[in-house]
Amino acid sequence: MSVAQSQPSGASADLPVTLEDVRxxxxxxxxxxxxxxxxxxxxxxxxxxxxxxLKFENLQFTASFKERGALNRLLHLSEGQRKAGVIAMSAGNHAQGVAYHASRLGIPATIVMPKGTPTVKVQQTAGHGARVILHGEKLEEATALARKMAEDESLVFVHPFDDPLVMAGQGTIALEMLEAVPDLDCLIVPIGGGGLISGVAAAARGLKPNMQIIGVQAELYPSMAAKVKGFEAICDGDSLAEGIAVKYPGELTYQMVKALVDDIVLVSEAELERAVSLLLTIEKTVAEGAGAAGLAALVAQASPYRGKKLGLIISGGNIDTRLLANVLLRELAREGRLARLRIRLKDRPGELFHVTRIFHEHQVNIIDVSHQRVFTKLPAKGTYADIEVETRDREHLDQLVTTLRSRGYDVRMIEAG
Structure with missing residues (x-):
């Protein structure tokens, strides 16, 4: 799904960030x-x-592009501000960027994070020496506390996106990409609050005014798309791309996106999961949901980009290992390589044996069997088995199901989400 806007103009000196700022x-x-x-x-x-x-920003020390903008902002602090310290709110990657570079520069750092922030991001932020405070369920609640603490403790608030110095830092990615591949036609960039795409668009348009810039948001959080087009949007839900799950984009970033971005594509959770899986299985690289958003745009609809030379930013790789495992297993289920079949059986000796022989005939690996007699609405002499299997592909699975049904078994697929 895409939300188009009027054709943007080239970068303007009137905008908050220019090519020279990025340089x-x-x-x-x-x-x-x-x-x-x-x-x-x-x-x-x-x-x-x-x-x-692919631009592998998941290979930064903090596994995210965010440290570029954070460092640029920290380097512009006065001596007094450095001594007093900084505070930031973040769901993780900005937090790590601020914490790491503040520690390197000898600047005290406090980070306020929502309670639902993935454990890996909380641990890594604390590991850089920052004082970490978990507060609120959403970024907005964490932001309110961070701003209050900044005022109460005379700390500099380092915004994750709506700051020209932060945006300019993120835009350095575009300079590197266009040095490596000068003839790129199009950049596909994740959008949360808009800091990354703002800096990238300023640099790319400054160097190549006709460069196409495409933003990507999760369908659950289409906040920038809604603001640009003026439609109402409910931003809520548990998104795999929590790094771009922002309810309210920045005012400065909105100006940049409105002026410089050609289109905003919205991607589903299933498309984000597919993109994460593709990057791991094909590129052998770990991307978090937000980091895979650019590829998810192609999963959603590839036809507009056929024949073009595309630059995709893998913006981060901080994903909880348990969540990553779940994503990969769900993707195997969608591909038909992992499946759970519910088979109705007659409650008689050897019945399960006869069924499993069919699995053997098809060389299908049985992973788990759950045989249920009591907690079922079937008659007392009826039972069913849930059998989890591993197959080569969807066709292999379909062949198994066809054979089971041809032998008189009632088979139902328990679908993955």
């Missing part, structure tokens, strides 16, 4: 930031019919 940011941060690889994916290019180049 200055690069000079400031380049000795402390990794110029991450920008590599062509041959396999993804074949799958989606476009030349796809």
């Amino acid at each position: 200055r940011a690069r000079s400031a941060i380049q000795n402390a930031i990794i110029n991450t690889p920008c590599l062509k994916s041959r396999t993804l290019s074949e799958i989606f019919g476009a030349e796809i180049w």
